[in-house]
Amino acid sequence: MPYFEKIEYRPVPVRELLLEMKNLSELMIDLAYSAALFNDKELAEDVLALENRVDLLSYLLEMEIMLAARDPEEAESLAGVSTVASAADKISDAAADIAAIVTQKIGIHPIVGEIFEKVEERLTRVRVATQSILLGKSIGELELAARMGVDVIAIRRNKEWIIDPKENEKIQAGDILIARGTSTGLEEFKELCEGKRRRLED
Amino acid sequence: MSKRRQKFEKIVEMFVELKNTSELMMDLAYSSLLMNSKELAEEVEKLEEYVDRLHTDFELLVLSSGFKREEARGFLGLIRLGVVTEKIADAAAEIAEVVLREIAPHPVLKLTIEEAEETVTYVTVSENSPLVNKTLREAKVPEETGMWILAIRRGDKGIRPKPQTRIQAGDILIASGYAEGEEDLKKLASP
Numbered sequence: 324m325p326y327f328e329k330i331e332y333r334p335v336p337v338r339e340l341l342l343e344m345k346n347l348s349e350l351m352i353d354l355a356y357s358a359a360l361f362n363d364k365e366l367a368e369d370v371l372a373l374e375n376r377v378d379l380l381s382y383l384l385e386m387e388i389m390l391a392a393r394d395p396e397e398a399e400s401l402a403g404v405s406t407v408a409s410a411a412d413k414i415s416d417a418a419a420d421i422a423a424i425v426t427q428k429i430g431i432h433p434i435v436g437e438i439f440e441k442v443e444e445r446l447t448r449v450r451v452a453t454q455s456i457l458l459g460k461s462i463g464e465l466e467l468a469a470r471m472g473v474d475v476i477a478i479r480r481n482k483e484w485i486i487d488p489k490e491n492e493k494i495q496a497g498d499i500l501i502a503r504g505t506s507t508g509l510e511e512f513k514e515l516c517e518g519k520r521r522r523l524e525d
Numbered sequence: 526m527s528k529r530r531q532k533f534e535k536i537v538e539m540f541v542e543l544k545n546t547s548e549l550m551m552d553l554a555y556s557s558l559l560m561n562s563k564e565l566a567e568e569v570e571k572l573e574e575y576v577d578r579l580h581t582d583f584e585l586l587v588l589s590s591g592f593k594r595e596e597a598r599g600f601l602g603l604i605r606l607g608v609v610t611e612k613i614a615d616a617a618a619e620i621a622e623v624v625l626r627e628i629a630p631h632p633v634l635k636l637t638i639e640e641a642e643e644t645v646t647y648v649t650v651s652e653n654s655p656l657v658n659k660t661l662r663e664a665k666v667p668e669e670t671g672m673w674i675l676a677i678r679r680g681d682k683g684i685r686p687k688p689q690t691r692i693q694a695g696d697i698l699i700a701s702g703y704a705e706g707e708e709d710l711k712k713l714a715s716p
Contacts, residue, residue: 341633342637352548359602359606400629400630401631404631407558413616413619414613430602438534442538443541445548468704469705472670505667
């Protein structure tokens with residue numbers, strides 16, 4: 324039996340709850356695909372932990388919505404909010420299903436991972452070389468999203484995953500980074516990590 | 526290249542199409558909410574039917590690939606990945622349904638979409654924009670802004686972008702990407 328945390332109502336703005344659900348569910352999908360294709364058990368377990376968080380948010384959001392409707396018109400438009408929240412919840416469930424492929428040791432044929440890496444353009448995994456110019460720079464100061472449309476979603480360091488790293492997290496040699504973004508941006512980013520590109524363009 | 530390898534490549538190719546389409550659908554579904562646009566919502570519903578068909582073809586291909594007994598687990602993993610993309614497509618279709626049922630999107634939805642890490646946005650191309658008369662291939666919008674063009678709205682027509690699509694003044698570009706790219710896109714489209 325999994326452990327279910329007791330849920331009690333506490334006031335949190337609907338916007339905050341929905342925003343976190345949307346961000347987390349999308350992050351989870353990308354992490355889950357990475358976990359499945361690289362057969363990474365720890366990363367898969369982190370995805371499952373995030374799923375619990377989204378479930379909790381989903382309950383709190385439903386409670387807020389029930390308290391918020393004051394007339395039929397508001398009830399109508401809040402029903403829409405509830406539908407969108409449940410869609411985000413479904414996406415996080417879908418991510419957990421992917422993670423379960425790894426945790427239940429079903430796995431995916433290794434050739435698939437290899438081919439997938441070649442055709443998939445929005446997700447990449449790269450090791451930071453000792454000659455990379457990114458060493459010692461924080462995620463925030465690199466402004467990757469603004470510069471090249473890239474977002475680092477996880478860092479593997481000392482056998483542990485740092486999920487959704489903070490702005491002040493500094494990149495170290497040997498880090499394995501999972502990043503998502505546009506294909507051209509990811510290519511540039513990969514070269515920077517591998518030390519093949521020596522300049523950050525604006 | 527061996528026959529077997531070719532079969533694998535075909536399976537992966539189909540899976541990537543399923544994955545990309547389901548993600549495009551989520552972006553378009555959020556765009557339809559943001560703009561309260563039935564037309565975009567209908568596009569999502571159409572894509573849902575496409576994903577359903579593609580998903581069936583994908584499952585048939587995996588099942589007919591003649592895998593060995595000891596590989597069964599790996600192939601089960603593939604089947605499950607396919608199911609997940611279909612779930613995501615369903616979730617997107619449910620979001621689009623809110624718009625199609627003419628429920629006016631609650632203001633909180635717009636705020637959430639705008640504030641999210643990955644956002645969708647729309648901009649109108651003005652006459653003096655460097656984008657006017659360029660094809661999407663020439664315009665290099667993702668390279669310049671980090672934003673992807675999901676759809677173009679011209680008059681009351683919706684266009685799914687192709688590399689050779691030519692941008693015109695007055696076009697509304699619907700794009701997704703990180704919030705940081707939004708300003709760049711706005712500057713490019715209406716300087």
